[in-house]
Amino acid sequence: MIPNLTRAEENYIKNIYHLQQSAGSVNTNELATMLGAKPASITDMLKKLKVKKLLQYEPYKEFCLSIQGKKIALSIVRKHRLWEYFLVEKLQFGWDEVHEVAEELEHVSSKKLVEKLDAFLNYPHFDPHGDPIPDSNGKMRVQQQVNLVDMPFNKQAEVTSVGNQSTQLLELLKHKNIHIGTRLEVKRKFGFDNSIEVKIRNMQPVTISEPLAKALFVKPL
């Protein structure tokens, strides 16, 4: 039912999916940047994916995954996030070390492996970065999460996810002692640089720059 795809095809589909999710629409240039490839290469692959009916695409137009394409994307995301969970919970990786390894593991094709791994991990709903793990039907739990910049003052909230998995972001969070599950409340906002001061229980207040705050999502308690 799910056709055999090359690694390149899988990576295109996954990245198109992520762009669709965050930006709503996708164009050639953005995808090229994201994949570290030239726009000409993107066009080539888009045509292949169209032939395989995984992508709705007309030259010079924006494009999006077909139903079938989205299904495949979700199955890759599922694998990626399950492996990340495994690496952190079972193999004691740091949450900032797992992304690259999971990029490889997500392409292992055995369906049975994924289902058995899921069971072994006891069907987790969120990965170590707070992102939801699709179940075997592609369904995900939605967290009612809010960007840190949108939190009112003096309301307890719990960090639920981070906006991206760059090592640099995760390194900074580690330094500031913030991780998924950390409880904090916003104390002040500084208009000059849009930085935010947050307070974690039993700790000194911490300053969060605007770019960092935008990469942090929390669940009000």
Next chain:
Amino acid sequence: MIPNLTRAEENYIKNIYHLQQSAGSVNTNELATMLGAKPASITDMLKKLKVKKLLQYEPYKEFCLSIQGKKIALSIVRKHRLWEYFLVEKLQFGWDEVHEVAEELEHVSSKKLVEKLDAFLNYPHFDPHGDPIPDSNGKMRVQQQVNLVDMPFNKQAEVTSVGNQSTQLLELLKHKNIHIGTRLEVKRKFGFDNSIEVKIRNMQPVTISEPLAKALFVKPL
């Protein structure tokens, strides 16, 4: 130190290693059969591996892995067998289902992953088929094992490994209730077809054909 290799290169190296181990020497045709490729393709790759100094090769001669090539082979075998152990012990796969999945997992490149997996599994010495797992330096335990055809009568022995991992072999063993660790003794040998009758404790005697016996290795107790 270990260069980045393509999946194809890794597969060639691994298969050359296995042929070296079982047959002593390697030639183009055998390797072609083993890899399901044409001899011409083999020659092409042999030349590439020679350039990378992973293979000692002169046209029309037999060839063998260099020191460096053997190191790489052992690191792949290590990964393969650790993953097989993981699949059987942690994910509850049957021992006859793991080979193909491990063929994919063995190419995941993270060194850290392998070491953490090894620790998680508690540094196993043998995989589910009884084959030794190289440690991080490439060292393996040797089992003093004997082919079943060479066992004398009425001597207790324990099955330690199987000669190959074909689904067909493993299916047959399952049917005969034989697995790694099974204790048995040879009761009779029939010259007509070289079949062997073995006795497992509390069970009816079982007949083992010659090809099957040759694929079974045991440790005398």
Next chain:
DNA sequence: AATATTTTTTAGATTTGTCTAAAATTTTTT
């Protein structure tokens, strides 16, 4: 609305790993 700029696509080349068909070499048989 015409021009300039940006984005996207096409055309043609390159690398990797494979193939077929033919040539070269080695091994076996007579």
Next chain:
DNA sequence: AAAAAATTTTAGACAAATCTAAAAAATATT
């Protein structure tokens, strides 16, 4: 030792995935 057979290599082609450079289309600017 010559002929036959088997093995191995070379030569040339192909598909996948990428690239560069140039052309085409869409978008933005004046």
